Amino acid sequence: MTTNPTDSTLDDILAATATEQAPEGAAGSAEPVQSPEEKIAALEAEVAQLKNDYLRALADTQNAKRMAQKQIEDNSKYAMSNFAKELLPVADNLTRALMAAPEAARAASTDLNTLAVGVEMTEKELQNALGKYGVRRIDSLNQPFNPHHHQAMQEVDRTDIPSGTVVMVYQDGYLIQDRLLRPAMVVVSKGGPARTPEADTPSAAGVNQTV
Structure with a gap:
């Protein structure tokens, strides 16, 4: 049987081409290799993220603990x-x-x-x-009107005392610890001189400490 030289040459060319292209295809499908520096940087970033997550979880836990403790204290203080x-x-x-x-x-x-x-x-x-x-009674008479402690039921003209002074108490108010239990129902003066800062000293806070 006679071999065609042209066919032999064509086979050799195709085989050589396949051999040259095979490594390129294999290399294209492989993942890129990281350098040691890149691996270290990736690990450091992961550690930083884990540390951040831990600190955030720790802060949330501490906040929840403080809120629970405050709730317990409030329940004890205001149980009455x-x-x-x-x-x-x-x-x-x-x-x-x-x-x-x-x-x-x-x-x-x-x-x-x-x-x-x-x-x-x-x-x-x-x-x-x-x-x-x-539980403490609020000392209101002759004190400056305090909207946090007093409920004004009436205003009366009094030119001899500073405006906004409690001149009559219909019903005493009370505090429990630092919270208002019941406001005092009061009558407040108007038409008098303006109240000076000296008249509104802490001693006029309106709380009777000796009940």
Whole structure:
């Protein structure tokens, strides 16, 4: 059988071409090789991200712990709020009873004076009991009007005292710890001179510390 020289040459050319192209195809499908410096940089970036995630989780945990602790403290401090509110009308009635027995009437009647003394003792004991749980009566009379502690029921013209002074208390207000339990219902002056900063000193904060 006679071999065609042209066919042999064509086969050799195709084989050589396939041999030259094979490494290029293999190299194209392989992933690029990272240098040691690139690997170190990638690891450092991963460590930094993990550290950031850890610090964020730690901060969230600490915030949650602080909030839970504050909630526990608030529950302990203000646990008496509802019960104290129920007792305030009793304190109001005792105060009204004493106001209904002026000094002149007590001096004229031994029985009335004895009764008034008993009411005074009861009222004092009640205030002391409330004070043990952080409940304090707001000292409002002749104090500057404080919108955080007072509820103005009426304004009256008084030119002899600074405007915004509490001149009458309809109903005492109370605090429990640092929170308002009940605002005081008051009458406030108007038409007088402007209040000076000296008149609004911390001593006029409106809280009776000795109940």
